[in-house]
Amino acid sequence: GAGVSQSPSNKVTEKGKDVELRCDPISGHTALYWYRQSLGQGLEFLIYFQGNSAPDKSGLPSDRFSAERTGGSVSTLTIQRTQQEDSAVYLCASSLGQTQETQYFGPGTRLLVL
Amino acid sequence: GNSVTQMEGPVTLSEEAFLTINCTYTATGYPSLFWYVQYPGEGLQLLLKATKADDKGSNKGFEATYRKETTSFHLEKGSVQVSDSAVYFCALSVNTGGFKTIFGAGTRLFVKA
Numbered sequence: 063g064a065g066v067s068q069s070p071s072n073k074v075t076e077k078g079k080d081v082e083l084r085c086d087p088i089s090g091h092t093a094l095y096w097y098r099q100s101l102g103q104g105l106e107f108l109i110y111f112q113g114n115s116a117p118d119k120s121g122l123p124s125d126r127f128s129a130e131r132t133g134g135s136v137s138t139l140t141i142q143r144t145q146q147e148d149s150a151v152y153l154c155a156s157s158l159g160q161t162q163e164t165q166y167f168g169p170g171t172r173l174l175v176l
Numbered sequence: 177g178n179s180v181t182q183m184e185g186p187v188t189l190s191e192e193a194f195l196t197i198n199c200t201y202t203a204t205g206y207p208s209l210f211w212y213v214q215y216p217g218e219g220l221q222l223l224l225k226a227t228k229a230d231d232k233g234s235n236k237g238f239e240a241t242y243r244k245e246t247t248s249f250h251l252e253k254g255s256v257q258v259s260d261s262a263v264y265f266c267a268l269s270v271n272t273g274g275f276k277t278i279f280g281a282g283t284r285l286f287v288k289a
Contacts (some may be wrong), residue, residue, distance in 0.1 A: 085231075095277070103281040103282075104279065104280065104281035105220075105265065105279045105282065107278070151190055153219075155220075157275060159275060163210075163246050163269035164210070164222050165212075165220075165221040165222070165277055166222075167221065168219065170219065
């Protein structure tokens with residue numbers, strides 16, 4: 063398919079472990095976003111990549127969270143020393159960026175920290 | 177700064193009732209405005225959009241008009257169905273050298289048969 067894909071779809075981990083979440087955006091999309099959606103809550107912006115510009119990290123909740131985007135395509139969100147409050151659905155979205163604002167969302171990764 | 181405020185939910189309606197979900201925004205420049213929808217168990221998807229003042233976005237019987245004078249983009253539907261039960265997110269997008277989108281908190285809609 064040509065949509066945004068994320069992996070894994072579900073992740074259960076123990077408190078204190080590191081996790082990596084992956085996002086494959088739609089080919090040709092220059093903008094990529096990560097959001098967090100806690101149970102019953104709205105979307106919390108985490109980080110935004112646009113082309114080769116420095117990412118907007120203003121939404122990252124702590125220094126345990128980091129993200130990178132290699133080659134302007136695939137992105138990885140890393141959470142170090144996970145805490146129970148990190149449990150949420152992590153959503154990735156991409157858009158054409160410079161020429162189109164509509165975002166296309168992946169199915170999300172559901173993270174549970176025990 | 178840029179922000180979106182939408183009415184708190186949940187909103188509970190009977191089938192065929194009229195729906196309004198309020199959304200107001202604050203933005204520098206001239207944003208585009210969106211409504212996204214998240215059906216139970218599904219991912220977020222675009223419902224409708226409007227890119228300039230007085231534009232009306234419409235889809236699946238839903239409408240929203242970009243009102244610059246009141247900085248609003250209220251979502252309306254004349255007759256809701258049970259299948260419209262979902263979470264609705266208002267959003268704006270501004271060009272900051274690329275388009276950055278800011279979402280409201282979401283409004284959960286329950287439609288009863």
